[in-house]
Amino acid sequence: MSLFDLNGKVALVTGAATGLGQGIALALARQGATLVLSDKPECSLKETFLLIQKETEWEAALLPIDVRDPAQIDEGVTRVLASFGRVDVLINNAGINRPKPGLEVDLENWEDHYQTNVRGGFLLAQKLAPAMIEAKWGRVIWISSQSGLIGIPGQPVYCSTKGAVIQLVRTLGVEWAKHGITVNSIAPTFVETNLTRRRLQQPEFLEFVLGKIPAGRLATVEEIAAAAIFLASKEASMVNCHTLCVDGGWTAW
Numbered sequence: 001m002s003l004f005d006l007n008g009k010v011a012l013v014t015g016a017a018t019g020l021g022q023g024i025a026l027a028l029a030r031q032g033a034t035l036v037l038s039d040k041p042e043c044s045l046k047e048t049f050l051l052i053q054k055e056t057e058w059e060a061a062l063l064p065i066d067v068r069d070p071a072q073i074d075e076g077v078t079r080v081l082a083s084f085g086r087v088d089v090l091i092n093n094a095g096i097n098r099p100k101p102g103l104e105v106d107l108e109n110w111e112d113h114y115q116t117n118v119r120g121g122f123l124l125a126q127k128l129a130p131a132m133i134e135a136k137w138g139r140v141i142w143i144s145s146q147s148g149l150i151g152i153p154g155q156p157v158y159c160s161t162k163g164a165v166i167q168l169v170r171t172l173g174v175e176w177a178k179h180g181i182t183v184n185s186i187a188p189t190f191v192e193t194n195l196t197r198r199r200l201q202q203p204e205f206l207e208f209v210l211g212k213i214p215a216g217r218l219a220t221v222e223e224i225a226a227a228a229i230f231l232a233s234k235e236a237s238m239v240n241c242h243t244l245c246v247d248g249g250w251t252a253w
């Protein structure tokens with residue numbers, strides 16, 4: 001049997017309409033997982049759905065929910081469990097970054113970041129964990145960020161949400177390990193997506209970023225997706241409470 005085989009596993013990916021979420025969903029589908037694609041109701045999941053269908057000939061399920069809304073999470077989890085009985089792999093990828101220096105952060109900016117980047121993923125994990133416990137197997141994988149391990153001027157709220165995610169991973173991983181569940185995160189450096197494109201198009205910012213990455217280049221969606229496949233696999237059963245940096249060395253110095 002091949003390494004990192006996910007046949008028979010059900011994987012739910014949030015923020016799957018584009019960017020890292022789309023790449024991770026496609027990579028998990030290529031490994032054999034059945035996909036539940038989720039994003040905000042106003043964001044079309046069609047492109048990801050068609051990519052998966054074209055490559056694997058399987059149809060993904062769609063779960064339009066806004067992770068800031070606990071009622072939508074409750075209702076969405078109920079629907080997924082009614083259809084599949086359980087989710088084996090939860091990828092908490094949905095996230096926002098609306099940079100503002102500390103002196104300019106307002107309550108709306110603060111709440112938006114925490115509800116999206118921290119609370120949404122926590123509630124999904126909390127509500128899907130009982131079925132994982134029953135199955136004695138589960139994977140909760142957050143896309144945190146190198147920004148949870150270092151400070152980046154101009155984005156204190158984003159950095160603090162990613163630090164919070166890394167602490168959730170450590171603590172939930174300890175609580176749930178006895179049930180065969182691992183909880184980990186992936187901490188990417190900059191990848192060009194809708195989230196980062198405008199800033200990376202500014203020559204000064206790009207120079208700052210590349211000057212910090214010893215590898216001398218940005219990361220790719222495929223490199224982040226590869227880490228997700230590994231952490232989702234049975235081969236990673238003893239990797240728990242860990243944040244896997246895919247940062248070309250940024251956080252090492």
Ligand SMILES: NC(=O)c1ccc[n+]([C@@H]2O[C@H](COP(=O)([O-])OP(=O)(O)OC[C@H]3O[C@@H](n4cnc5c(N)ncnc54)[C@H](O)[C@@H]3O)[C@@H](O)[C@H]2O)c1
Nearest residue numbers: 015017019020040066067093094095145190191193194195
């Ligand atoms: N791109 C990078 O350089 C980078 C680096 C480190 C970490 N990350 C993290 O990776 C994750 C994905 O980022 P990306 O670069 O693909 O960004 P992106 O903006 O391309 O995609 C994010 C997706 O999340 C969805 N989303 C946002 N708010 C949501 C909500 N309230 N409910 C449901 N879905 C919501 C968006 O609709 C979008 O499809 C984020 O958590 C981000 O913080 C990205």
